[in-house]
Amino acid sequence: MEHVLLVGDQNTYLRRRGDRVELQEGVLDADDLEADYGATVETHIGEEFVVAQPDLNDIFDRLLEQRTQTISHKDAGYIVSRTGIGADSAVAEAGTGSGFLTLTLARSAREVRSYEVRDDHIASARRNIEKVGAGNVTVTQRDVKEEGFEADDNHLVVLDMKHPEDAVPEAAASTRNGGYVVCYCPVFEQVRDCADVFEDTSLRHAETVEVSRREWRVFPARPEPQTVPHTAFLTFARKL
Numbered sequence: 001m002e003h004v005l006l007v008g009d010q011n012t013y014l015r016r017r018g019d020r021v022e023l024q025e026g027v028l029d030a031d032d033l034e035a036d037y038g039a040t041v042e043t044h045i046g047e048e049f050v051v052a053q054p055d056l057n058d059i060f061d062r063l064l065e066q067r068t069q070t071i072s073h074k075d076a077g078y079i080v081s082r083t084g085i086g087a088d089s090a091v092a093e094a095g096t097g098s099g100f101l102t103l104t105l106a107r108s109a110r111e112v113r114s115y116e117v118r119d120d121h122i123a124s125a126r127r128n129i130e131k132v133g134a135g136n137v138t139v140t141q142r143d144v145k146e147e148g149f150e151a152d153d154n155h156l157v158v159l160d161m162k163h164p165e166d167a168v169p170e171a172a173a174s175t176r177n178g179g180y181v182v183c184y185c186p187v188f189e190q191v192r193d194c195a196d197v198f199e200d201t202s203l204r205h206a207e208t209v210e211v212s213r214r215e216w217r218v219f220p221a222r223p224e225p226q227t228v229p230h231t232a233f234l235t236f237a238r239k240l
């Protein structure tokens with residue numbers, strides 16, 4: 001299902017190609033929604049929109065279901081860059097949640113094996129994955145604390161779930177030598193709990209970071225006051 005971004009002066013919309021759409025600024029015909037990227041189209045009352053190609057973030061923000069807390073761009077981006085995963089990497093994660101991290105990882109890795117305990121979250125994440133058309137993702141229902149991860153060749157295993165420390169031994173067993181386990185910990189006590197468990201496994205603590213992001217207004221130059229101060233601590237451990 002292909003979508004286009006309609007960028008106007010006031011509003012931006014994500015709509016399916018070939019549909020007739022009624023916007024706040026008037027009606028666009030199905031032909032308008034077939035226009036090439038970069039074209040300008042006009043609603044029946046003369047409001048102009050540029051037809052643009054949507055990226056993954058446009059789809060995240062405007063099309064996907066968010067049933068759970070989802071990982072922020074700053075944290076997902078750091079996980080990808082810090083662990084150096086690439087087109088030859090297999091990665092695993094628990095839990096799937098809404099599939100936001102899943103889809104970010106799917107853009108960077110060869111294969112994403114995602115595990116989730118709740119069937120309503122699985123159904124929602126699968127709808128999201130289908131909408132994006134990510135063909136390199138599998139979502140499996142499983143409590144990873146009990147059943148672990150299936151493979152032992154992952155370059156990266158991410159734990160974004162309640163009590164990640166309980167799944168650290170299973171994550172360690174599923175990671176290949178030189179690979180990473182990352183625990184997403186909203187509170188610092190969880191970092192300590194995870195680091196305690198690293199000691200009993202083949203994982204070595206690499207770093208714990210809090211990624212901060214401050215947005216700035218350009219005219220006049222000043223930081224935006226509503227910048228989110230804290231999401232989580234990211235604890236990286238390496239299998240050595």
Ligand SMILES: C[S@@+](CC[C@H](N)C(=O)[O-])C[C@H]1O[C@@H](n2cnc3c(N)ncnc32)[C@H](O)[C@@H]1O
Pocket residue numbers: 068069070071094095096097098099100101102115116117118121142143144145160161162
């Ligand atoms: C905060 S959400 C993950 C959000 C996800 N990273 C995203 O960006 O959309 C946490 C998920 O972990 C799942 N979960 C909790 N314990 C689990 C377990 N033992 N095994 C698998 N999934 C689990 C929950 O059901 C929930 O969907």
